[in-house]
Amino acid sequence: MPEIVPEIVPEIASEIVPATTPESAPATTAASQGLSACHVCCKLAPAEVHHCPRCGSAMHLRKNDSIQRTLALLVTACLLYIPANLFPIMITDQLGSSEGSTIMGGVLLLIHHDALPVALVIFVFSVMVPSGKLMSMFYLVWTVKRHSPVSPRQRTIMYRVTEFVGKWSMVDVFVVAILVALVHLGGLLAIRPGIAALSFAGVVIVTMIAAESFDPRLIWDAMEKTEEKNSDN
Amino acid sequence: MTGDIACHGCDLLVNVATLKDGESASCPRCGSFLTRVRSDAFSRVLAYAFAGVILLILANSFPFLSFAASGLESVITLRQTPRAIWDYDMPAVALMVAAFIIVIPSAILGMLLMLCIPLQQGRYRPWLVTTAKWIFLAQNWAMVEVFIIGVIVSLVKIAAMATIVLGISFWAYAGFAICFTLALANLDRYQCWERIEALESA
Numbered sequence: 001m002p003e004i005v006p007e008i009v010p011e012i013a014s015e016i017v018p019a020t021t022p023e024s025a026p027a028t029t030a031a032s033q034g035l036s037a038c039h040v041c042c043k044l045a046p047a048e049v050h051h052c053p054r055c056g057s058a059m060h061l062r063k064n065d066s067i068q069r070t071l072a073l074l075v076t077a078c079l080l081y082i083p084a085n086l087f088p089i090m091i092t093d094q095l096g097s098s099e100g101s102t103i104m105g106g107v108l109l110l111i112h113h114d115a116l117p118v119a120l121v122i123f124v125f126s127v128m129v130p131s132g133k134l135m136s137m138f139y140l141v142w143t144v145k146r147h148s149p150v151s152p153r154q155r156t157i158m159y160r161v162t163e164f165v166g167k168w169s170m171v172d173v174f175v176v177a178i179l180v181a182l183v184h185l186g187g188l189l190a191i192r193p194g195i196a197a198l199s200f201a202g203v204v205i206v207t208m209i210a211a212e213s214f215d216p217r218l219i220w221d222a223m224e225k226t227e228e229k230n231s232d233n
Numbered sequence: 234m235t236g237d238i239a240c241h242g243c244d245l246l247v248n249v250a251t252l253k254d255g256e257s258a259s260c261p262r263c264g265s266f267l268t269r270v271r272s273d274a275f276s277r278v279l280a281y282a283f284a285g286v287i288l289l290i291l292a293n294s295f296p297f298l299s300f301a302a303s304g305l306e307s308v309i310t311l312r313q314t315p316r317a318i319w320d321y322d323m324p325a326v327a328l329m330v331a332a333f334i335i336v337i338p339s340a341i342l343g344m345l346l347m348l349c350i351p352l353q354q355g356r357y358r359p360w361l362v363t364t365a366k367w368i369f370l371a372q373n374w375a376m377v378e379v380f381i382i383g384v385i386v387s388l389v390k391i392a393a394m395a396t397i398v399l400g401i402s403f404w405a406y407a408g409f410a411i412c413f414t415l416a417l418a419n420l421d422r423y424q425c426w427e428r429i430e431a432l433e434s435a
Contacts (some may be wrong), residue, residue, distance in 0.1 A: 027262055028246045030239035034247075037239035037404055040369050041426040044239055054430055055366050085252045110390070118389040121382070156263040167376050170333065174376075174383030175390065177330045182315035185305040193321050201326050208373070209249060220243040220263070 024210060029220070034167055036061040063215040073210035074137055080202045081130065088194035090176050125170040126200070129165050135208050136162050139205070140214060142203055147222040159216045166208040172186065173201045238267055238423055249423070261325070266403040270422040275353040276346060281416035282345045289339060291405035294367075302333060302395030311402055312333065338413055341375055344368050345416055352425070357432040363430060372417055377410040 010173035031039050035044045036059050038052040044051055049059050087101025101109060103126050136158055144148060176197045183191040236250025238258075240398040242265035249258045249268055257269035271277070292311055300310040311319075312335070319327035321414055344364045 025242075029244040030246050031315070032242055033246065033348065035239065037241075037244070042238055042241075043426065043430075044237060054426060055362050057366065058294075106390075113393065115389055118386055121386055125382075138424055152243070153263050156265065160242070160265065167333075167373070168379055168382075170376055170379050171386060173326065174330065174334070174380050175387040176242045177314050177318050178384055178387040179391065179408070180305060180321065181309045181314045182300045182387070184304060184307060184317075185300075188303060189394070190306060193318055193323055198323055198326050200351075201329055203405045205329070212373070214265075216242045217244040220245075 025110070027219075027224075029224070031217075033060055036092065039063075062178070062217060062221070063213060065191075066213060066215040066218060067145060070137065070210050071141055071215040073206050073213065074134060076140070077134060077203050077206040077210060080199045080206065081134070084196050084200040084203050087196040087199070089172065089196040090179060090194050090199060091192045093190045093192065094188075098192075103195065107135055122172065122175075125168050129169045130200075130207065133162050133169075133211070135165065137207070137210055137214065140219070144222055145216045149223050152219045152223050156216050159211075160183050162231045166204070167205045167210055169207075170201070173197055173204070240267060248298050264326045269421050270424060271421070272420070274419055276420060277419040278349045278416050279347060279353060281384045281419065282342055285342050285409050285412035285416060286346070288405045288409035289342065292402045292409055295402040296368065296403070296404070298400055299398045300391070300395050301398075303339035304405065308400075310338060311406065315408055318386075326385065333374060334380045334394075338375040338377050338409075339373055340370055341371055341417070342413065345420070348425075349420075352428055352432070361429050361432070365425060367423060368420070375413070377406075377413050381407055 029042060031047070034047050036047045036049070037044055037061055038057055040057040041052060041055040043052050043054040045059060051057070051061050055212075085103055089103055089106065091098055091100045103122075107119050107127070109122045109123065110116075114176055134195065140155060140159055141156065158177060176193050178193045180193050183189060235250050238249050239246055240260040240263060242260060243263040245260055245262045247258065247260060247267060252258055252270045254270055254272045258267040259265065295310075296308045297311045297314070299306060301307075314334070315331035317325040318330065323358070344367055347358075348361060348364045348368065349362060354410050384403065386401075392395065413420055
């Protein structure tokens with residue numbers, strides 16, 4: 001590959017943001033320059049512009065009512081999480097007798113049958129991920145609300161992980177869908193979906209929307225405000 | 234402000250104009266990924282997307298799984314998976330499953346072709362902006378890889394009860410899931426939009 005060294009014109013060079021550590025010099029954020037970034041196409045535009053000049057999406061300096069929306073969705077998810085765990089997610093009809101199994105019941109049954117790896121997969125995706133996601137989102141909302149200065153970098157990573165694992169909780173809903181479609185052998189053996197399948201799918205979707213409506217930049221805004229206060233004193 | 238990008242994680246302004254082919258940039262403050270420059274990015278996306286289309290057609294034309302016990306057998310295709318839940322009066326769950334595993338991924342795949350063929354050839358088309366917008370809005374809601382894990386888990390769950398045969402369609406879908414994920418992974422949001430804007434103004 002031919003090596004082309006780009007000539008950096010001084011005017012542009014002065015705009016290059018040095019790789020500063022978070023604790024050192026005050027950072028140049030888009031907001032501090034009066035710019036907002038489009039969520040869809042990354043275009044930077046003056047903060048008073050309401051529609052992205054490039055893709056036409058609605059533009060905001062920060063996501064609208066981020067904290068209130070996220071909190072409302074999290075509470076919804078918590079309410080849905082109760083029936084999702086108490087009621088059976090699927091019902092097995094075998095030779096005239098029917099037996100329901102909850103999410104936790106399914107995990108215990110798999111452990112009982114010595115299928116440990118699968119039990120672990122279900123436990124991680126259907127128990128740990130949804131509850132962990134709810135807890136970490138509540139924690140993030142709470143720290144932003146308190147303008148907490150606690151390690152913003154780690155909280156941003158926490159948010160990224162929460163956002164990434166979101167859709168993996170759907171595994172259990174897909175398992176129910178496949179088993180229901182596959183296992184129906186007349187009156188001999190059949191699997192039906194239970195009401196928890198609906199509420200669990202609801203939990204997954206509502207928490208995904210909650211993660212999307214949370215704005216991680218608020219974590220850093222809070223920190224910048226405390227920094228300003230400290231420098232004023 | 235050419236070449237400036239505002240970090241999605243912390244709003245820091247970072248200049249990425251000096252990135253060379255093959256290099257990628259992360260935010261110096263919060264560590265979030267910003268962008269990657271690849272001169273052949275659109276060709277890669279196209280290659281994976283074309284492979285994905287062929288595999289998706291295969292996945293829809295053959296039996297997906299079959300299940301046999303005590304002389305009785307049941308065979309399902311990919312499309313019947315959401316249908317069964319619909320029949321048990323849970324239309325909401327059925328629609329979600331159908332959307333996440335078939336409808337949204339196929340739509341994204343089609344839109345990737347509509348977007349990347351003109352971008353790769355360097356021609357402006359009036360639908361570029363709308364298509365790109367929808368791809369980036371919908372990509373979080375395609376769950377092909379999650380579905381593959383779901384299939385494996387459900388097979389282990391019922392393996393003790395009966396004989397299970399994986400159909401051609403299952404393998405095609407697994408291949409489709411890989412191609413789909415790689416196609417989206419090669420589409421860089423920032424670079425894609427910069428290219429669209431460059432073509433628009435040209």
